[in-house]
Amino acid sequence: MDKIRLIEAIMGRMDRKSSIEREPRTLKMNQIQFAREAALYVMNTTSMEEAIKIFTEGLEAAECKAIRDEDESIMENWFHEQEADELPPLYQLRDIVTAPF
Structure with a gap:
């Protein structure tokens, strides 16, 4: 019985995921959705030049x-x-x- 539990414990730890899936997410889904909506608002309410300035502000x-x-x-x-x-x-x-x- 102990061997079975040991094998189950080992198999449980063998979670095969890509490295990107193991990384913590930077943003939660509601934050991503908010950013998308904000970007869409900027695109719909400003000129292309102004939108580019807003989106690239602070980039080097x-x-x-x-x-x-x-x-x-x-x-x-x-x-x-x-x-x-x-x-x-x-x-x-x-x-x-x-x-x-």
Whole structure:
């Protein structure tokens, strides 16, 4: 009987979820809905230019470390030429459409 309970306890702990599902949510559903309604209100009551100013207020540009030269690819700027070929596929640059999120 103890073995069965031990197996049930272990199996109960093996909750297979993706890592994003294990992360705590930043906003509750009612907060998300409120934000959607507020955004819709802004879009319906202001000009496109004013809405863009409201939605982007406080944002700062991200610094780009890669420099593209005519003779070099982005990877060659981040790594030495021979190192870029040796990187596993996970660390190679991917198109934004293929990102896992």
